Amino acid sequence: MLLTLIQLLPGMYSPPINAVPKPHSCKLQLINDLSAGLFSLNLWIKREDATLCLDNLQDFGSLLKTARTCLGHPPAYIFKSDVSQAYCRWLMHPLCQIRKVITIDGLRHVDWCMVFSSYSLPHIWCMFMGLVIWIVIHMWKLLDLLHYMDNAFRYKYDPKPVYYTPYNNYLLEKQAGLLLLWDKIGLPHERHKQVFGPAIKIIGFWVDPQDLSFFRSTASKAKLITSIQNFVNTSTLHTHPLMEWQHILGWINWGLNVFPLLCPSLQCSYEKISGKSHAHALVNLNR
Secondary structure, three states: OEEEEOOOOOOOOOOOEEEEEOOOOOOEEEEEOOOOOOOOHHHHOOHHHOOOOOOOHHHHHHHHHHHHHHHOOOOOEEEEEEOOOOHHHOEOOHHHHOOOEEEEOOEEEEEOEOOOOOOOHHHHHHHHHHHHHHHHHHOOOOOOOEEEOOEEEEEEOOOOEEEEHHHOEEEEHHHHHHHHHHHHHOOOOOHHHOEEEOOEEEOOEEEEOOOOEEEOOHHHHHHHHHHHHHHOOOOOOOEEEHHHHHHHHHHHHHHHHHOHHHHHHHHHHHHHHOOOOOOOOEEEOOO
16 A cells, blocks of 8 residues: 655655566566665664574475375475465554655655565565464465465365365365465455475475476575675675675575575684674675
């Protein structure tokens, strides 16, 4: 929801905005740079208040291995369900809203909801989504369900389809049960984001439960490798702002979902940026 204003009132702050390609999609996504400037919203948020531990493919791999060991054969199907426009459904406090006024063609707009690039956004959303998943697991008995931000995923041995009326289509029984709970609490979702099959893409990785393999596309790996090489190229730059360090390390950490034994290699880089909080402070590169 947007509220248009005539002028920027005292106490309000209008950060830069941009449009970037949406991950794993051909669409564009509006980005509010909430770390820009001396009075940005992110400077008011403590990093330790915005940390969280997400379910990942290592957790999912452990569940798949346990299930195969117990039943003697791998699951036949897996499914993934996404919440529609998750962050845009969450209203923010007015004192937060005035720190992220959007300026377009000279007009000021106040976004009432969450926006991307806020440090606290993932933590706030996952507290809510974690409660929803807890209800699904403990009240609706849909065990071994994981979630990564607005993605929920699970394996299924019996690919029994059931008719899901709102979509006028058939879904896996457990997947339809998950969507029925979302319908009950008013959590929106879209048909094209609810997928299932013997092998599907989850958080950017292809997951095949038959041979317990997770893999990334060649193009995706090449893009990350090129970005790392550019980042460590000291022939052009010997320093990078803290926010660029955080971006590249977060990207690498996500990529290591399929190479968990390489995670300790990031330790020295995380130590280098530990204790630093100013997003634009320069951090030196070394060997």
